[in-house]
Amino acid sequence: MGEIELREKIIGYLMKKTETSSYGVGKRESHDSSAFYKRSLYDGIFVKPTPKKEMSEIEIPLPEDWVSKIYCASSTNMEKVPENSVALAFTSPPYNVGKEYDDDMGLREYLKLIRDVGKDVYRVLRPGGRYVINIANLGRKPYIPMHTFYYDIHMDLDFLPMGEIIWQKAKGANGSCAWGSWMSAKSPRLRDIHEYLLVFAKQDFSRPDKGESDIGRKEFMESTLSVWEIPPESAKKVGHPAPFPVALADKVVRLYSYIDDVVLDPFAGSGSTCVAAANNNRYYVGYDISKEYCALAKQRILNEVAPKS
Ligand SMILES: C[S@@+](CC[C@H](N)C(=O)[O-])C[C@H]1O[C@@H](n2cnc3c(N)ncnc32)[C@H](O)[C@@H]1O
Structure with missing residues (x-):
C-alpha cells in the first residue's frame, strides 16, 4: 500500500464530524480529526493496516x-x-x-x-x-x-x-519510602x-x-x-x-x-x-x-x- 493511500485509510478511520482546532475539542464524538492526521507528524508512519479485502479473505x-x-x-x-x-x-x-x-x-x-x-x-x-x-x-x-x-x-x-x-x-500513601532523600532535593526517588x-x-x-x-x-x-x-x-x-x-x-x-x-x-x-x-x-x-x-x-x-x- 502506498503512503498516501495508507494515510487516507488512517484518516478514514478517524474521520468524523467535528474538527480539531488549535484549542482542541470539547466533545470527542463525531470529531473530524483529518487535519491532525494529515500533519507531517504522520509522514512515513509505521502503522500499516491491512486492506479490508485482504482481511476478508483470511480464514478464521x-x-x-x-x-x-x-x-x-x-x-x-x-x-x-x-x-x-x-x-x-x-x-x-x-x-x-x-x-x-x-x-x-x-x-x-x-x-x-x-x-x-x-x-x-x-x-x-x-x-x-x-x-x-x-x-x-x-x-x-x-x-x-x-x-x-x-x-x-x-x-x-x-x-x-x-x-x-x-x-x-x-x-x-503506599509505596516504599525514599528515606535516603527525605525532604531533600539531593536524590528524591519516585515511588x-x-x-x-x-x-x-x-x-x-x-x-x-x-x-x-x-x-x-x-x-x-x-x-x-x-x-x-x-x-x-x-x-x-x-x-x-x-x-x-x-x-x-x-x-x-x-x-x-x-x-x-x-x-x-x-x-x-x-x-x-x-x-x-x-x-x-x-x-x-x-x-x-x-x-x-x-x-x-x-x-x-x-x-x-x-x-x-
Ligand atoms: C507475571 S507472571 C503471570 C501472572 C498472571 N498474570 C496471574 O495473574 O497469575 C508470569 C508467568 O510467566 C511464566 N513464564 C515464564 N517464562 C515463560 C515462557 N517462556 N512461556 C510461558 N510462560 C512463562 C511464569 O511461570 C509466570 O507464571
Whole structure:
C-alpha cells in the first residue's frame, strides 16, 4: 500500500464530524480529526493496516478442542493454537526481577523472549485482534523504561499501537519510602503506584467482523478513560508470586473482545485472564512454562468459574 493511500485509510478511520482546532475539542464524538492526521507528524508512519479485502479473505478457525485448556509449555511456540484464531491476548510477562519463576536473564536475552512470544501472539491473533500487555518499569539507578522497549519490539513485529492504560494500584500513601532523600532535593526517588497496559492490534484498529459486546454504558465510559484504579491482588491469597487481579482482566476482556471470542494468556500464571474470560462467556487458552502454576490455574478455573446456567 502506498503512503498516501495508507494515510487516507488512517484518516478514514478517524474521520468524523467535528474538527480539531488549535484549542482542541470539547466533545470527542463525531470529531473530524483529518487535519491532525494529515500533519507531517504522520509522514512515513509505521502503522500499516491491512486492506479490508485482504482481511476478508483470511480464514478464521472456529474454537474447537484446542480451547478451554492450559498448556504447560513455553509460549514462544504455541503450536496448539491455530493462526488467526484468537481475538484478544492479555498478559503480564515475567518481569525478570528475581521472582521465583524468573531466570536471571540479561536485558537482551529477556527482550528476545518477549519478542519471540510477541511473534507467536501475532501469528495466532485474528485480523483486528488485540494484544494487551501489562508491564511495569523497573529500578531507579538507572530507571529501566521497560515499556519503551516493549513498544519498539511490538511495533517492529507490525503490531499497531492503539493506546495505553495506566493501572493505578494505590491512591498514593503506599509505596516504599525514599528515606535516603527525605525532604531533600539531593536524590528524591519516585515511588511507583502504577503499571502500564500497552494496547496493540493486528492488521487493523477495528474488528472487521461483527460480534456481540456485553459492556454497559457506565463501564464503557469508565474503561475508555486512560487511568484505571484497581487494587493489586494478594500473592499469598492466590498462591502465585505476581498475579494481577481478575477484576483487571475482566475489564480488558469486556472492553476488547466479543462474547464467544477466544482469549489467550501466553504467560497465564495462576490463570487470572482465563478465569475472567470464562466468566464473561469467552473461550480461554493459557500457556505457562511452570507445572506448578499450570496446576494452580486449572484449580482456580475449577473453583472460580461459575457454572453455565
Ligand atoms: C507475571 S507472571 C503471570 C501472572 C498472571 N498474570 C496471574 O495473574 O497469575 C508470569 C508467568 O510467566 C511464566 N513464564 C515464564 N517464562 C515463560 C515462557 N517462556 N512461556 C510461558 N510462560 C512463562 C511464569 O511461570 C509466570 O507464571
